[in-house]
Amino acid sequence: MGAFLDKPKTEKHTAHGGGNGLRFGLSSMQGWRVEMEDAHTAVLGLPDGLEDWSFFAVYDGHAGSRVANYCSQHLLEHITGSDGFRGDVVGPEPSVEAVKTGIRAGFLKIDDHMRSFSDLRNGLDRSGSTAVAVLLSPEHLYFINCGDSRALLCRHGQVRLSTQDHKPCDPREKERIQNAGGSVMIQRVNGSLAVSRALGDYDYKCVDGKGPTEQLVSPEPEVFEIARAPEDEFVVLACDGIWDVMSNEELCEFVKSRLEVCDDLERVCNSVVDTCLHKGSRDNMSVVLVCLPNGPKVSEEAVKKEAELDKYLESRIEEIMETSGEEGLPDLVHVMRNLSAENIPNLPPGGGLASKRSVIEAVYNRLNPHREEDGELEEAEEGSTTIHLLDALRQFRVSHRGQYRQVLEEALSVIRLPSETAEENAGDTAPSPSPPQSPAPGPQSAGGQPGGPSPTPPEDPKPSTV
Template structure:
């Protein structure tokens, strides 16, 4: 059922986008395509550690014609007297990548250098309210700066959502502007997550209507699917209204949570990930992968591929930040995973051979047969989709072996 629900969400999202195009007078055909005929699956990956946490990163262009995501990873805020602090952010661009890339380079500097943030003092003594106020001010400042810098004819029309965390020695500051999302796993469950800023939420819809706009097809003026973002300056032209009271607001929500010894990890990801998997399912999947490997790049890569196979049609970016209490590699978990892989190989081989007896093999029917069967101990939260690469590799090997054997038999018959 979760896979069906994810597929339905994708269909709804794509339908809304197409209807929105008609609503704006786009005609029967789009001026420029938004998706490719096949996905770009090359991964951008990275990992590191600092200040007592480990992190991994993964990003894929996927089906989109352009990679519009960007990210910031700063394990230690050395230049501002906060060596024991860290900052991680994912920027999900839309209508272009310019805003996302600019903010990935400059947003943190705007936050840590403004007077509101500095008012709390340095050396790790910044007050909670100063941090929250400084983050808000930094967002408004960078948005205003971009607006002035890129105003005029032919101005850039792109925008970007932002989801981030700022880690102090004793607190986690969750920062959200848009529909990317952060989730905290604590004590074996998803205990906190940011709320997506969607136009149909009552508080967002009220602001949009006060600014003279409408929410149509669950979008701002039938066009934009998020109600808060940096950039998107065509939605910020109401001069009689405050910067935070425009159709689309650049104001972030900031949540502060004391750190706990039970903290396991934080996931930051764009909506291309969350469109296909729930908060709890992704946390369950990540926990299961952390019992198999310490390679956080690999875990992020598996998440992105899982979401691709579950039907994501968007760019996908994820940062995984692991605390000391994150799940550790388990020999028992490794054994169970090996047994599962062996069982899947057996089923694929039997299906492949059965198809050959009736004619020609087909990967689609192999996958269909697997999906209809009861396979024990599939990865929690990931299911059969998380084993698609394994299934494809087994199938390719079987086809190659069959081709080689046929070729050898043909040579011998001559």
């Protein structure tokens, strides 16, 4: 299996909340990865007189989840508790430079603090984590990034700001890595780590004579500050499992289109995660959506178009399945392939047909009489004939699609059932005296309960396989 499962784990962790004029939703999914290593933070109202501030973050762990989970619980307190965070407070909030200084100091402080953990210090845990966050004050947005998770601000329907990924091939990052005695091979630090900045990863932070921000991997974040504006609509924070299959513009457009048909932010985040899974993401996936006061509102026109799209997809799926003829019902892959070749109007921008996979599956399953119900195999006893039969039928439909009816009829014609064999055997031997008639036995249980032993069926003298 390597680092991946045989099939993705699609159960989601979700949450939502509101306050300070904001609404947020989040969703995370393990997906194809063997372990879930993502974590997140969502805080409305900070302590010590900053009740009108909020903080959101996504952490993408690697080689374990220890660092990501610890940071999700303690990074904020290291930021707000740093000496430089408040600085000389002149107005209603700390100065921009003081906040930036405090954020950088908080990252360095928590990274140094975690180094003292015995399992990390002794190499028993080699985990690390990226971190992307947004700190919202009444007047400013502070975008914080360390690694290759990413955040963006949608203003007036377009991407106004996005963080920059920290990759080893970036000229600035590569120069620091080489100055610390390392190299960049196959786009990785020393051919191993795919990010050039992260918390944890202490195997890459032990170069003598170099400070914490000069190591092969740096814990120093980049901080981007922007003044809030009435046109601000929403902020998205996500790990690279999302960005692997969606660009900034695609995700911005997709989220905007979903907010126009649904005001449930958890559902919107679930749509993002599901769509990215169907687009081919193989990583853990986490997304946090923060809607500002002027975020998109549900539109009757958008809801109507969405309903029309779903109805159109349903009719097209019916047509595709009805025209299959003697070739048999097409599988879901065939249906998706046909739909993807068409110019379907009003598909969600950025999401495309992948964002409608759940609708397509629901219609397909309703129209397919041979569909396998969820839990069908689970209800059958492990190792039973039912399991083997269902599996054989599944493989049979795949192997003989287009001619399975003819092949099945031919195969069935040579099968001899036990009852038929018994009748033949009875005709080949002399009849024996009939035993006395007795009342019909009751149900037979596994332990030889009343009802007598069940008869052993005669062996088929000509066993055959399909």
